[in-house]
Amino acid sequence: MEKQQYMEMLGKILESMSDTLEDVKRCLPSHDKQCLKGAEKEFRERLMEGLPLVTQVIAQEHKSEAEKKFLMLVPSLQKIGQSMETILVRTKRKVESQILFTDKGLSELKQIISGVKDIARDTKDVLATNNPHLRKHIRAEMEKFIGMADDFALEHQERLVLGFCTPQASYLYVDMLDALKRIARELVYLSEKG
Numbered sequence: 001m002e003k004q005q006y007m008e009m010l011g012k013i014l015e016s017m018s019d020t021l022e023d024v025k026r027c028l029p030s031h032d033k034q035c036l037k038g039a040e041k042e043f044r045e046r047l048m049e050g051l052p053l054v055t056q057v058i059a060q061e062h063k064s065e066a067e068k069k070f071l072m073l074v075p076s077l078q079k080i081g082q083s084m085e086t087i088l089v090r091t092k093r094k095v096e097s098q099i100l101f102t103d104k105g106l107s108e109l110k111q112i113i114s115g116v117k118d119i120a121r122d123t124k125d126v127l128a129t130n131n132p133h134l135r136k137h138i139r140a141e142m143e144k145f146i147g148m149a150d151d152f153a154l155e156h157q158e159r160l161v162l163g164f165c166t167p168q169a170s171y172l173y174v175d176m177l178d179a180l181k182r183i184a185r186e187l188v189y190l191s192e193k194g
Contacts, residue, residue, distance in 0.1 A: 003066040006073075007127055009050045010194065013077060014124045016046035017084055017183070018117045024091050025113050029106055031095045040088050047081055073194055076186040083179040083186075090172045090179075099169050102159060108152040109173065112180045115145040119184055123191045138191045142184040149177045 023039035026032070054074060057067050093099070101109070119141050126134045153174055159165040165173070 002064075003069075005053065006066065006070040009053055010073070010077075010127060010190070011124050012046055013050060013080075014120045014187075016043055017080065018120045019043075020084060020088070021113050021117050021120075024087055025110050027091055027095060028101070028109065031098060033095055036088070036092055036095055040092070043084060043088070050077075069194070073190055076189045076193075080183050080186045083182040086179040087176055090176050094169075094172050097168070099166070099172060101169050101173060102164055104159070105156060105165065105169070105173050108155075109176060109180075112145055112149050112152070112177060115141065115148070116180050116184050116187070119145070119187045123187045123194075126191045127194045135191050139188050142188045145184055146181050149181050153177055 020039045020043040023035055023042075027035045027039065054071075057063065057071060060067065063071070094101070119138055122134055122138050122141070125131070126138060156165065156170065156173060160167070160170050
């Protein structure tokens with residue numbers, strides 16, 4: 001496997017993740033079950049497309065440097081996939097159970113989702129260009145958005161205490177924020193090691 005092959009696969013996964021996050025952003029306030037179903041299907045299909053390539057590389061007795069480097073990234077890709085699964089499951093629960101988030105909570109989630117999408121775009125670019133300045137920018141953006149997510153979680157606790165948020169919504173909101181933070185961290189790892 002050449003570096004070009006795994007770069008294309010990584011690019012497709014990052015694009016699919018960004019598209020899915022955009023769908024989640026749209027589904028959250030609208031409670032659109034069809035939107036969510038499409039997002040889940042597309043993301044899972046994109047992940048499954050890469051599985052034969054990963055399996056093939058793992059099975060090879062002798063691996064090129066590019067293949068070894070690619071295999072070092074697989075755990076991060078798995079963590080991103082697990083975090084995306086968490087976001088999709090929590091969004092599905094919110095949509096199916098008609099659980100409402102406050103306008104502020106929705107706005108905060110959308111802001112973090114947009115930030116993570118930007119980090120994904122930049123990660124794809126740094127993998128293609130190996131630009132060290134962009135790599136530093138990605139890390140700085142990740143730190144900024146994780147700080148924002150932590151601040152949003154604290155503000156959320158206040159809304160919960162004051163009764164503006166329900167415990168059912170609280171669990172979903174906090175879990176989604178945590179999953180977005182995990183994705184951002186893994187994107188930084190991909191940008192630095194890819």
